[in-house]
Amino acid sequence: MDQFRMPPSRSARETVYAQLRDRILSLDLPPGTALSEKEASLSFGVSRTPVRESFVRLAQEGLVQVLPQRGTFVSLIDSELVEEARFMREQLERAVIRLACESFPAERLVALEDNLRAQRESMARQDDKRMFELDEAFHRTIFEGCRKLNTWAVLQSMNVHLNRSRLLRLVTDHAWSHLYAQHERMAQAIRDRDAETADRVMKEHLTLSITDLSMLKMKYPHYFQ
Amino acid sequence: MDQFRMPPSRSARETVYAQLRDRILSLDLPPGTALSEKEASLSFGVSRTPVRESFVRLAQEGLVQVLPQRGTFVSLIDSELVEEARFMREQLERAVIRLACESFPAERLVALEDNLRAQRESMARQDDKRMFELDEAFHRTIFEGCRKLNTWAVLQSMNVHLNRSRLLRLVTDHAWSHLYAQHERMAQAIRDRDAETADRVMKEHLTLSITDLSMLKMKYPHYFQ
DNA sequence: ACTACCATACTTGTATGGTAGTATGGAACA
DNA sequence: TGTTCCATACTACCATACAAGTATGGTAGT
Structure with missing residues (x-):
């Protein structure tokens, strides 16, 4: 009886991740841009947790670079x-x-x-x-x-x-x-x-x-x- | 004057990630094994946060599979x-x-x-x-x-x-x-x-x-x- | 003018409590 | 005996508070 598609409603983490990724790849967030867990969490209207987990994924793909206690930055092109x-x-x-x-x-x-x-x-x-x-x-x-x-x-x-x-x-x-x-x-x-x-x-x-x-x-x- | 090497002291996340990865690759944690944020956090003596972030990394590498609200499992070999x-x-x-x-x-x-x-x-x-x-x-x-x-x-x-x-x-x-x-x-x-x-x-x-x-x-x- | 220091305002890292969805076992019922 | 329902005990997800390292600007001392 589930002929009605579930609302997309991806998790907050997925939403944040996908959008950040898009913005980085489209150079909307140019290489070198400083990101911030707090700022991102405010603009997405979610807490820092899903934002952090997105950063972890992006860092693993080499799209951002996390410097502990200093900041997170969009990776320069190598x-x-x-x-x-x-x-x-x-x-x-x-x-x-x-x-x-x-x-x-x-x-x-x-x-x-x-x-x-x-x-x-x-x-x-x-x-x-x-x-x-x-x-x-x-x-x-x-x-x-x-x-x-x-x-x-x-x-x-x-x-x-x-x-x-x-x-x-x-x-x-x-x-x-x-x-x-x-x-x-x-x-x-x-x-x-x-x-x-x-x-x-x-x-x-x-x-x-x-x-x-x-x-x-x-x-x-x-x-x- | 820093001729003394810093203690390795990786972050908790790094430690947990590295060890879980090793145990999965060595089949110490065989495919299909159920993991759990809570259990892992207890055994590592850290909170659930670094464990979760490790799971995110492992999931991206395809080593574990996260089923929301159900559990996290070591991936079967494809x-x-x-x-x-x-x-x-x-x-x-x-x-x-x-x-x-x-x-x-x-x-x-x-x-x-x-x-x-x-x-x-x-x-x-x-x-x-x-x-x-x-x-x-x-x-x-x-x-x-x-x-x-x-x-x-x-x-x-x-x-x-x-x-x-x-x-x-x-x-x-x-x-x-x-x-x-x-x-x-x-x-x-x-x-x-x-x-x-x-x-x-x-x-x-x-x-x-x-x-x-x-x-x-x-x-x-x-x-x- | 210059330097050393330090308060302060950032940053990410970690801990913990609450929420909602899911599996499971037992009780009530057919 | 077999089926349905529901309480309960899980799970991952998210929000929030606190800890700890770092950059910065102002200030006191030289």
Whole structure:
């Protein structure tokens, strides 16, 4: 009889955590910003306890740095970490698409094709936000077809350090048609079981989509370590 | 004038976290065990707060599962997660050793050789514990030489799910001489800049060192999901 | 003018009591 | 015998109070 969905009503900790995370990733809370348990608890209207527990989680993900008895600060961007995140993503995505060329469920292949169709429509509408979602879903579907969803989850936590902002995203925003073409070629390679092509396209795809950090470092030096 | 080292005196949270983690990984707290904030706080002699915060960290690492208002339990071993952890480790270690064959600092190569010498000595002494440490240090040194220490750190957190115990370890214990021989060949391949050999040996090395889970699943079915 | 000191207002760390949801065992009932 | 209900004893969640370390600005002494 529970056809009525429970009210979302996540725990206070979850709410605080999710919102802080969003604000950090969107640079609404820029690197270096001082946080404060008390201040946060007041603005969220909860006690310090759930705020503290959120800080513990964020600290473990490397998004904030807690200095005992001094304060809690949004982490500066660590270029080495960003580069390694890119490295890991490249290696794992290439390995998985090679797997996909060995065996891939037909039904997931259909999902890729549906996704490509949706990408064309979103491009026509210049709906960038939707394109981001579809881009992510496209890659996710490949992992799904290879039964590597845990790997995908790990990659997502890496991405936290890659797109610590829409800054990095904005640079790629204007290359949608290029990225779409690569997606097309990937899907085709999986159909053709052509691992070599798939691997090559994926490598290009991922090296292109990551911008040179040095530019950002010049523009926002105080955001970096 | 601070030539005297500070007493370690980690925070209560850190202490509780580290010990719980150890006990879970060593199967001293087997999968499925019910934990309790209150019980843990009593046994550690601290209040529930640092215990709760430890639980938050452990939950994020997937070592415990918190069911609101029901209890906190040591996570069951997820075979899919274990297999994917193995997969990720293989891909990343192979990618890094290929990098090492392109360029590797002479000084780190010396470290590898010193490590190999120490491995020979430990094998002679049948010092398994030391061999584990040296094995780990060997792989770590390769990552270090490629400036991929963050990647190594990520791998370490994967390993949590791989060796959720010395059970898996024990199986490999008797193959030290084989593993040592592979280490030798890896170091040689790095010296020779022979990426193909290095990649092949590393692949064998990692597929061999991981035991078939199904055996463990048979023996301890209630530890698995 | 400069330095050492110290009160004060922060910060995070820890302890504890109360709240609400959940499992369980026994009693009442069919 | 089998089922339903409910008191009770748990659980994690949250709020609050206190403890302890740190930065800062003012003040007294040199």
